[in-house]
Amino acid sequence: MAPYESESAGRRKATRYVVPVAVVGVAAATIGLVPALADSGNPDLPKLSAQQLIEKIAKSDVQRMSGTVKISTDLGLPSLGGMAGGFTPGAGGSSDGADGKAGSSADPQSKLMELASGTHTLRVATDGPDRHKLSVLDNAAEYSVIHNGDEVWAYDSASNEAYHSKDAAAAGDRAEKHSKGETPKGVPATPKELADEVLKASGKTTSISVEGTSRVAGRDAYKLLVKPKQAGSTVGGITVSVDAKTGVPLKFTLTPAGGGKAVVDAGFTKVDFAKPAASTFDFTPPKGTKVTEGDDLKAQDKSHAPKDLPKDLPKDLPKGMPKELKDAQxxxxxxxxxxxxxxxxxxxxxxxxxxxxxxxxxxxxxxxxxxxxxxxxxxxxxxxxxxxxxxxxxxxxxxxxxxxxxxxxxxxxxxxxxxxxxxxx
CATH class of the missing domain: 3.30.310 (TATA-Binding Protein)
Structure with a gap:
């Protein structure tokens, strides 16, 4: 999904117990790396080395696809139940804005934290760098995040709430860089360079190998195994199943060093590389929907920032971090x-x-x-x-x-x- 930013005026209270929440957040971020599901069968494919498979991934130019993904996560956390909304900023509509009003239950920053535990089914679709959709399906409800051009919508059918944000400048910058084929400074620009960098980094701390083949979502795939060489890590290994035809990762399984079932097992049950219908990325809030404007919340946060700040604040603050927040924390x-x-x-x-x-x-x-x-x-x-x-x-x-x-x-x-x-x- 597209990057999404949200600020909450309750952040200062949250810093008192941010580390346990961050532990959950790391898991949520891990889930987003690549999708996965169980294998079925071992197709007979041409032999590839680890470097060749990494090059195949890097060469993949698939920008349009859709499918159904199943994610199972077992971090060994106690059941969150309804507690997450009690101490996760913005969760469940419990986060207070700068004016004391409750935030939105559709806020992606907190809503997607639910993927950090249990098993979930998702529908995903993408069409280029500026059109994405992710829907989390429940028995009686659906939660969707839609990125279309310079707009991001999130909708929670259970509460009939929507969250909306616009970022025209960022969207324009993404489109310009994409059209020019630019990559960030310092990032390998060719598949060969990427493969060399990965294998160079693996020489001392990581083992990378191709461990056979598999079938994922009805497609032939190679299995790339990444394992730590160092003792003391909680990671046992990571297996990425790579589509033999397109080079797209179809499966991601992270197993713990301590044994037992996977910490993260997420992936495609169905996948289609055809262009999704343009209407997939259209969204209009249903009648009666409570809409929260993310940009308004950001403006409220800024208006309630401390006024009497030191004049000698450091100039090298992290990019995007307000000086007021830096001082307060x-x-x-x-x-x-x-x-x-x-x-x-x-x-x-x-x-x-x-x-x-x-x-x-x-x-x-x-x-x-x-x-x-x-x-x-x-x-x-x-x-x-x-x-x-x-x-x-x-x-x-x-x-x-x-x-x-x-x-x-x-x-x-x-x-x-x-x-x-x-x-x-």
């Missing part, structure tokens, strides 16, 4: 360091205010009871040279939050996090 991600490399790399950063997580005790009220229950279910108290802290665990991403407000996070084991925290002292 006390530095945030600018303090992040990366420990190690490859699959066992660990991000180290500081929580705003330099303090550990608040509690949901009867006197504090800093954390909603539902959120505290979720955090307690994930948390595991640990100690070391660094002092003490809590490790929040999933089957894929783990995060250590120390009592003095430092965070160590990565797709690594709990022992690796504690070791990194000790070494940082």
């Amino acid at each position: 006390g530095g945030g991600m600018d303090d992040m360091k990366v420990i190690g490399e490859g699959w066992t790399s660990i991000a180290e950063l500081k929580l705003p205010g330099g303090q550990g997580l608040p509690t949901g005790g009867s006197g504090s009220g800093d954390v909603p009871p539902e959120a505290q229950k979720f955090m307690d279910a994930l948390g595991d108290h640990v100690t070391g040279k660094f002092g003490s802290g809590t490790v929040f665990s999933t089957r894929l991403v783990n995060a250590l939050i120390t009592d003095d407000g430092k965070v160590y996070a990565g797709a690594v084991t709990k022992d690796a996090l504690v070791k990194a925290a000790n070494a940082a002292q």
Whole structure:
């Protein structure tokens, strides 16, 4: 789907317990990498090396396709139930805007977080760089995100709410670069360059190989296996099934180092490479729909930003981050360091205010009871040279939050996090 941005005036409260939410967010982002489904049969295809298969993926110029995708995700998280809306910014319409009004239940930023657990069926369609549609199907409802040119619509049939945003400048920039065949600076421009870069990176920390063939959504495919060479990663391996004819990835399965069923198994049950009908990307809100304008929410956020700001704010703020937000959060991600490399790399950063997580005790009220229950279910108290802290665990991403407000996070084991925290002292 097309990139989508949304801001919430409740972000400052959310930073108090952002790390557990971020753990779920990483999983949601992982789901979006490539689609997948179970194999059926092993077709007899010409032999290809890993480099040849990577080149085949890079050469793929498919821009029009549609199909049905099934996604199953098992991060080992406790059931979210209705809790996500209690502490995820914008979730379930519970997020307050700058004027105290509730946000939209159709906001994609929070709605698509539901893909981070359970099994879901989706319909997808794409026609070039500026037309995409994704629909999440439920037993009695449907949620869709439609990107058509410079407009993005999201509609939740269960609540009869819609979310709308326009970004004409970004759409024009995408179209211009696409028409010129431009690629971002530093990105390999040819299939051979891409393959060389991937294989060069794999030499030290990663093993890449072709592990036979499969049938996915009725199509012949090669299986590309990517595995860490390093010990300490929670990732066991990643298998990508690549369409033998078009080079399009049809299947993505991520298995954990600890064994058991896949953490992510997502993919096509049906796929069609014909041009979708233009009407696929048309959307008009049904009569009576509550429409939230995302641009209006952004304007409200800016109007409620702190007025008395220091005059000597740093000039090298992350691109797109308002200075007001930077000041309010006390530095945030600018303090992040990366420990190690490859699959066992660990991000180290500081929580705003330099303090550990608040509690949901009867006197504090800093954390909603539902959120505290979720955090307690994930948390595991640990100690070391660094002092003490809590490790929040999933089957894929783990995060250590120390009592003095430092965070160590990565797709690594709990022992690796504690070791990194000790070494940082």
